[in-house]
Amino acid sequence: MDYYKDLSVTKTFGQINEFDCQAMMFCFKTRFKVFKKGESILKQGESIEDVVMIVRGSAIVENVDQMGNISVVMRLGAGEVYGLEATYVGDEVNKDSVIATEKTTVMFMNKYRLIYPCQNKCKRHDIVIRNLMQMVAERNVELMNKLTHMSKKSTRDKLLSYFTLMAKRANSNYFEIPFNKTELANYLSVDRSAMSTELAKMRDEGLIDFDKNEYRLNLDFLNKNK
Amino acid sequence: MDYYKDLSVTKTFGQINEFDCQAMMFCFKTRFKVFKKGESILKQGESIEDVVMIVRGSAIVENVDQMGNISVVMRLGAGEVYGLEATYVGDEVNKDSVIATEKTTVMFMNKYRLIYPCQNKCKRHDIVIRNLMQMVAERNVELMNKLTHMSKKSTRDKLLSYFTLMAKRANSNYFEIPFNKTELANYLSVDRSAMSTELAKMRDEGLIDFDKNEYRLNLDFLNKNK
């Protein structure tokens, strides 16, 4: 396979040469699969066999409760893994579904091989462990950020909390977000139509502007009125 | 110091003998401090110098936004650490405050010494790294659970989501929670008085019962009416 080009730019395998990477692929019993847009990479409730990594493309982690409410937990981009934390805490079934948002290549890795140190020749396993640790820490921060947005009382404040972070990340008050409107509503746990109304109101007030998934945040306005 | 008794039962240092533990204490430049109830162990906005571990007692992690809204992020019990993820991602200031909820002994550890492998004699450092990884993974699951509660639309569903998890954890429909009513409201991001009203309503309907921080969840009733 020539997936090494993709793997070499991931956080997990980036610092590892192609030869060692190959050895590790073997050790982790990796297999690759390509998913079409909308296909489920993992299904909520199914037993966990592997840790998955997005090699190319992207996916959304979502949770559907008994009442049918959809909650978007996060988005996974290239290089990101899912299923690691569950493996560490010993969960046996997926708590969420992972759904491809475009044509997406996924690498499946044996969950046990990944987290236990091995006696094999893949001598870079320690580096991978370190990298995974880093990624779990980053995910933690990501979840804390989501909590910060969701803890806001009003839809407007939730949106502003999210937009402010995205602007900071982009280092610009003009930025693109990885969600469409429906997904954003499910990410922030607000009603989509109510959110749509609120966004329109914010635009009328000159606070923000947007087109598709691109947004502009008028920070001057924000600071003036606080 | 005779803190070893306390440390020996923590996830981080539990598998390590007293001698190695002592060596590591030195390596991590640990220092101990006792806080009274209500005192701040870490303050939001202050620069991060150390990773802290609750040795004895407990604390609450909370965040106050510009409008003065208090959000309880999580509760820390004995053996739990705070500041690790921030160190991994390179944050320089505390995003939250950590406040002792009772008389609490805290161990401060040099953040760099903790996460970088060292050349010293503390040969159990690798075990500590592994244990920390486990704890960060567990914290992620904890945060995901909180997100699940908070993503529910109504106060009642938020409460039920939380209570159901606590009952599952306790393996009983009778359980104690680590929050008082005010803290619980701030944890779930709902108005305290509205929550109080909703709890009373749920009690009237026979769905739950409670006294102080102890709750009983009537699951039969729950299943019957869904």
Added chain:
DNA sequence: GAAAATGTGTTGTTTTTACAACAAAACGAG
């Protein structure tokens, strides 16, 4: 390129929550 599916914006109505203000209860320190 047409049809189907998905995504988005708008409106009015209903339900829920936040807010404010207060009283009662529990707790804690001296």
Added chain:
DNA sequence: CTCGTTTTGTTGTAAAAACAACACATTTTC
């Protein structure tokens, strides 16, 4: 034990969000 502080419960009102139903736009698929 007592006073001050914190926690909890209650109520009415105002504000906000959820919901439902729809039209229109956009995207996907064959």
